[in-house]
Amino acid sequence: MTDREKYKKTFSALEPERDYLEKITNAEVIKMKERKHVSIPKLIAACVAVVAILAAMTAGAYAADLGGIQRKIQIWTKGELTDAELNITTDGSSSEYTLSYTDENGETRKSEGGGIAYDFFGRERALTEDEIIEHLNEPQVVPEDDGRIMLYCRDQKMDLTDKFEDGVCYVKLTVDGKPLYITVTKEGDHGCSMSTSPRSYPKPAK
Amino acid sequence: MRLPTETVIEKYKQNLYAAAFSVCRSPEDSEDAVQDAFIKYHTSVKEFETEEHLRAWLIRITVNRAKDIASSYRRRNSVPLEEYTASVPFETREESELFTAVMSLGEKYRTVIHLFYYEDYKIEEIAEILGKSPGAVKSRLSRARQQLKEMLKEEWNND
Numbered sequence: 294m295t296d297r298e299k300y301k302k303t304f305s306a307l308e309p310e311r312d313y314l315e316k317i318t319n320a321e322v323i324k325m326k327e328r329k330h331v332s333i334p335k336l337i338a339a340c341v342a343v344v345a346i347l348a349a350m351t352a353g354a355y356a357a358d359l360g361g362i363q364r365k366i367q368i369w370t371k372g373e374l375t376d377a378e379l380n381i382t383t384d385g386s387s388s389e390y391t392l393s394y395t396d397e398n399g400e401t402r403k404s405e406g407g408g409i410a411y412d413f414f415g416r417e418r419a420l421t422e423d424e425i426i427e428h429l430n431e432p433q434v435v436p437e438d439d440g441r442i443m444l445y446c447r448d449q450k451m452d453l454t455d456k457f458e459d460g461v462c463y464v465k466l467t468v469d470g471k472p473l474y475i476t477v478t479k480e481g482d483h484g485c486s487m488s489t490s491p492r493s494y495p496k497p498a499k
Numbered sequence: 500m501r502l503p504t505e506t507v508i509e510k511y512k513q514n515l516y517a518a519a520f521s522v523c524r525s526p527e528d529s530e531d532a533v534q535d536a537f538i539k540y541h542t543s544v545k546e547f548e549t550e551e552h553l554r555a556w557l558i559r560i561t562v563n564r565a566k567d568i569a570s571s572y573r574r575r576n577s578v579p580l581e582e583y584t585a586s587v588p589f590e591t592r593e594e595s596e597l598f599t600a601v602m603s604l605g606e607k608y609r610t611v612i613h614l615f616y617y618e619d620y621k622i623e624e625i626a627e628i629l630g631k632s633p634g635a636v637k638s639r640l641s642r643a644r645q646q647l648k649e650m651l652k653e654e655w656n657n658d
Contacts, residue, residue: 296658300601300616303594306587309516311530313508313537 362422368429370394370402371443372450379426383419390425404429432466434477434485442485444475453477461497502553504541511554512537514618515561521613522565524580524602532565558618559628562610569606593654600650608643611636 294302362381367374377394389407396402408420408428420428432446434453444451446466456462460479465472477487478498488495502510515536519529539560547553580602589595601609614625622640626633647655 296656297616297619299593299597299654300612303589303597303601304517304521304613304617305513306589306594306598307513307517307520309512309530309533310526311534313512313534314505316534317504317538317541 364422366426368392368394368426369445369447371397371435371445372448373397374448379422379429381422381425386419388420388425392429432473432475432487432489434487436485442477442479444477446473463494465494500547500549500553501545502550504537507540507553507557508537511557514554515557517617518558518610518613519561519565521601521609521617522562522606523569524609525569526578526583528568529565532561532568535564536561555624555628558614562614562628566606596654597647597651600647600655603650604643604646608639608646611639612643612647615640 361383362379364379364381366377366379368377369375370377375394375396377392379390379392381388381390383389387407387409390405392404392406394402406425406428408425410418410420410424430447432444435443435445437443440454442453442457444453444464446468449466451464451466453462453464456464457477457479462477464475464477466475467473471491474490474492474494475487476489476495476497477485480486480498486498488498512533515533516529519532520526523529523532536557540557545556547556584595584599584602587595587598589598601612604612610629611625614620614628615622620628622636623633625631625640626636629636644655644657648657
């Protein structure tokens with residue numbers, strides 16, 4: 294018998310006793326797609342409004358076919374509570390949404406995204422409306438047109454531009470009385486990625 | 500790709516436990532390390548390129564977590580190693596002696612030798628998992644084999 298065979302036979306006798314499945318049965322994972330922002334210039338905003346009215350006329354049939362939900366909600370955008378319209382479509386196992394609102398300059402802004410939730414057994418389900426709204430109010434890092442990199446979290450704003458070292462910035466916020474550790478990593482010339490954790494600073498993205 | 504957590508637990512729990520034990524030398528600490536690794540998998544949104552990629556990720560998470568636990572103040576380590584060794588259903592005296600010999604090695608040697616002999620990883624792969632240079636891994640592996648040979652004599656061939 295080779296050393297490797299002896300070693301394998303020896304260590305295969307070690308058996309864990311714990312029921313790992315039971316320990317994490319109630320946990321649930323939510324996967325969100327990246328939130329994409331689409332700016333709609335003022336000039337075509339009027340056209341969009343017309344299209345929106347036409348779309349609203351057929352909204353019932355649309356919702357019935359695709360499991361669509363349309364809501365007037367308030368979300369935090371750049372530190373301000375803002376009225377927005379949220380449209381959610383689901384196909385049973387995934388959700389897609391579009392969010393439109395008017396920004397501080399009077400421009401109509403549109404974001405798109407979606408995601409999937411996995412239950413413990415790996416089965417996919419569509420995200421609920423509450424989960425999507427929660428996602429929309431998560432902290433955001435926004436590279437502004439003037440070159441600044443801003444962090445927004447509900448009513449909190451922070452200019453991160455000069456806080457990066459070797460392309461990484463660490464920020465601790467307090468949200469609902471609890472700490473939130475945020476790691477922001479620069480990606481390329483203008484992009485940033487962000488990770489959050491309630492316990493400690495996440496590792497920077499590679 | 501991702502596998503359901505239930506499948507991952509069933510498929511990898513023994514290997515991860517053995518890997519954690521090679522670091523912690525404690526059943527309870529090893530169980531904690533493995534549990535944390537499974538929770539990390541379950542709550543992660545990470546996509547894996549292949550199942551081999553998933554396996555390497557799980558082992559890396561488990562080994563790192565086991566190292567953290569082994570060096571922490573709140574380490575439980577409630578069952579003496581000798582007592583635990585006596586409770587493992589080894590089939591032969593040689594197996595028990597090999598286990599005892601491996602456990603007597605330093606942690607950095609145990610981990611490398613376990614990944615090499617039990618998980619069949621190559622030196623470069625072990626280096627990547629542990630975040631060490633291939634040269635350091637090669638040196639540790641050589642030193643660990645040498646120590647095992649000294650302890651086990653003809654029962655260890657260094658093959």
